[in-house]
Amino acid sequence: MKQGFTSSQYFKQLIILASLPVLVGISFVQMIPTWEMFKPIAILVFLIVTIWFAFRWRSQTARNQRVILFRPFIFFPFLAIFTLAVPFFLLVNLAIAYLDYHHVATYQFQDLPTTLYIYENTCFPPDSRTECNYYSTEIRSRVWILPVTTTLLSCPCFFEKPILRGDIATFPIEASRDTSKVAVSIDMRYGKVVIPIHKSVTTLL
Structure with a gap:
C-alpha cells in the first residue's frame, strides 16, 4: 500500500477520479453572459481530455497499482456511462437556461x-x-x-x-x-x- 501511495501513477488516477464530478458540476455553474456560449465547449473539451488521459494513464499503470475504478470490469462500463451522462447533464442545463431566466x-x-x-x-x-x-x-x-x-x-x-x-x-x-x-x-x-x-x-x- 505504501508503494502505491508513493507512485506517480497512483496520483494520476486520483486526478482522473477528482475530475469526474467536476465535469458534472461545471454544467451547473452560473457563468457571466459573455461566457455562457463557451461553457458547453469547455465542458466537452474537458471531457475529451479527461478520457484521453484516463486511457493513457491506465495503460501505463501496473495492475497492482490500479485503483478500483481502473479495473477492467469497472473502467470500461463506467467510462461509457459517464461519457453519455456529461452531455445529458449539459443538454438539461442548456434546456433549463433556454426556458428559464x-x-x-x-x-x-x-x-x-x-x-x-x-x-x-x-x-x-x-x-x-x-x-x-x-x-x-x-x-x-x-x-x-x-x-x-x-x-x-x-x-x-x-x-x-x-x-x-x-x-x-x-x-x-x-x-x-x-x-x-x-x-x-x-x-x-x-x-x-x-x-x-x-x-x-x-x-x-
Whole structure:
C-alpha cells in the first residue's frame, strides 16, 4: 500500500477520479453572459481530455497499482456511462437556461467593484410580460474577477433602471406579484443586498 501511495501513477488516477464530478458540476455553474456560449465547449473539451488521459494513464499503470475504478470490469462500463451522462447533464442545463431566466441587462458603475447582471423569466408568448403568475427577476453578481456569478436576489417582479446614490444602487420595481415591495437596493461597494423598501416604509417617510 505504501508503494502505491508513493507512485506517480497512483496520483494520476486520483486526478482522473477528482475530475469526474467536476465535469458534472461545471454544467451547473452560473457563468457571466459573455461566457455562457463557451461553457458547453469547455465542458466537452474537458471531457475529451479527461478520457484521453484516463486511457493513457491506465495503460501505463501496473495492475497492482490500479485503483478500483481502473479495473477492467469497472473502467470500461463506467467510462461509457459517464461519457453519455456529461452531455445529458449539459443538454438539461442548456434546456433549463433556454426556458428559464434570460439575461436582459448588465450594470457596472465607475469606481465601484460590483458588476450586476439582471435575468428575467417572462411569460411565454403570446402573453404579455406580466400576464402570467410566474414572472420573476434574478439579480446576479460577478464573483471577483472570475467568469462566475452568484445570485444576490430573486424577486417575483420586474425592475426599472437603477438609481445610484453614493455606493447604493436602488432598483425601483416596475411590476410585482408581491405588492408590498416598491424598490430593492444593493450596496455596489460590497455586493450586498440592502433591506428591500416596502410601502409601509415609504408611507412613514
